[in-house]
Amino acid sequence: MVEKYSLEILDRPDLFYQLINNMTDLVFLTKVNPDKSLSYVILNKPAKDLYGLTNESFGKPIQEVLPKNAYHIVRSKYEEAMENKKPIKYEDMVTVSHLPQSSNKEVIYWESTITPVFNQDGECTHLLAIVRNLTEQREKENEIQRIKDRLELVWNSVADAMFTFDKNQNIVSVNRSFEKLLGWTAEDLVKDKSIIFVPEGEKEDLSKIIERVKSGETVTNHEVKRITKSGEIIYFLGSFSPLYNQNGDWDGGVVAYKDITERKKYEDMLKQLALHDPLTGLPNRTYFSQSLKIEMDKAKCSKTLLSVFVLDIDHFKNINDTYGHDIGDEVLKEFVERVKSALRKNDIMARIGGDEFVILVPDLKEKTNVIEIAERIKQCLSSVWQVGITRFQITSSIGIAFYDYPFNLDDKVLFKYADLALYEVKVEGRNNYKIYEDIGTG
Structure with missing residues (x-):
């Protein structure tokens, strides 16, 4: 039944042309003439419409009916198919105008399959070209590529x-x-x-x-x-x-x-400025108070001993009044360096006022440890000071308080006790240290 139907199609040219004219692909059947020139035998409607061809185009050499650029491409591909004696497939891009002399041109992408047809003597008599319009597909691919290129530009910019x-x-x-x-x-x-x-x-x-x-x-x-x-x-x-x-x-x-x-870095600098003294680089009162509360909690949990020193420079006001604040600042910086050399690694020294300093001494094994530290501070201050051309003899007064069992003091009371001990040192003539416990309970 199928074979009979197929034969009927071949016997009816009108039906055959109707079928190929309804195809979206372009169909070109080209005759290879004895002089090797090429002329069209059959074109379906889409093929005619592409180059504006008519029935009068049949039988003419294709170079007379095709645009020059299109002819050179078609001729070379037809010759390639005849030489290879087998179908070839290639893609091409063609620019066409829908109206003569029009500047409105359209780019069309084609995929062509060219099949050579041979007679019994092995001579190529015809070439069948089926041309598929890939314009929509290529435009989508090109748009995708453009999007990718833009994204890559953004990605790398x-x-x-x-x-x-x-x-x-x-x-x-x-x-x-x-x-x-x-x-x-x-x-x-x-x-x-x-x-x-x-x-x-x-x-x-x-x-x-x-x-x-x-x-x-x-x-x-x-x-x-x-x-x-x-x-x-x-x-x-x-x-x-x-x-x-x-x-x-x-x-x-x-x-x-x-x-x-x-x-x-800027935030760290602001924290440094907010929690440290700009002249000496020591922690300030805020930093010291935070550290003291933390260490007091640790001491309470571990039942260990902690001490606070409050100290200042004896007669520092006289130095400022006599030699000026620039010299006074240098004395403060030298004082800090000398005192720090007498402290342990984990001890924290802070500046809380003009010449007022505090020292947090955590993790003490016994109370006599603070006496050793206080003696080292006195010793490190005892040598003659040289600031510019001026020589000084600097001493310090130190008040000391302990935070130990029953751990019922808060940080303010602990600081107050150390300050009271400092006051007693000043009353007794300065250049010494005193522990709050040794001056009574209040």
Whole structure:
């Protein structure tokens, strides 16, 4: 039945032309003439419409009916098919005008399949060309490529360091800012699966963030530290976003790092200024009070001994009045350096006023330890001082109080007791130290 129907089609040219004219593909049947010239035998309607051909075009050499540029391409491909004696396929781009002398031109992309037809003597008598219009497909592909190019331009133009990773947490790509700020290339990181730019202490935090990203969460403004290829630490605000494949399944993530290293330095500087004395570099009263409360809690929990020293420079006002504040400032700085040399590593010295200082002495094994420290302070101050061309003999008065069992003092009372002991030293003539317990209970 099928064969009979097929034969009927061949016997009915009108039906045959109806079929090929309804095809969206272009059909060209070209005759190879004895002189090797080429002329069209059959063209379907889409093929005619492409170059504006008519029935009068049949039988003429194709160079007379085709645009010059199109003819050269067609001729070379037809010759290639005849020489190879088998079908060939190629793609081409053609610019056409719908109206003569029109500047409105259209670019059309074609995929052509040319099949040579041979007679019994092995001579090529005809060439069948089926041409498919790929313009819509190529335009979509070109648009996708344009979008990719734009995204790549943005990707490599942003100041933030960025990278992507796959669902196995392997690095896929990094942008230029990442390479510039951190020094690592994508090739470096693909080879090294340890995520070498993340410090060991931050890797657990990163794993927790990735688990959140896996669940579809976007994590923003997360402060992190990262290591450059040269070993420098950089502070970033990180934003972590999930990526999905075409099925909607989690497929990795993209990370953006905003460099906040300078901001961190500025914040640290502000903290330094807020909690430290700008002249001597010592902690100030606020820092000392915070540290004292912390150490008092530790001492109470561990049942250990703690002490506070309050000290000042004897007759410091006379130095300022006689020699000026510049010399006075130098004396203060020298005083700090000498006293610090007498302290233990964990002791904290702070400046709380003009020439007023406090010392926090934690983790004492016994009360006699403070006497050793006080004696060392007296000793380190005893040698003659030289500030510029001026020589001084500097002494200090020291009041000491203990925080020990039953640990029922607060920080203000403890400080008050040390200050009362200092007052007693001044009453008795200065240049000495006294423990609050030795002057009574109040």
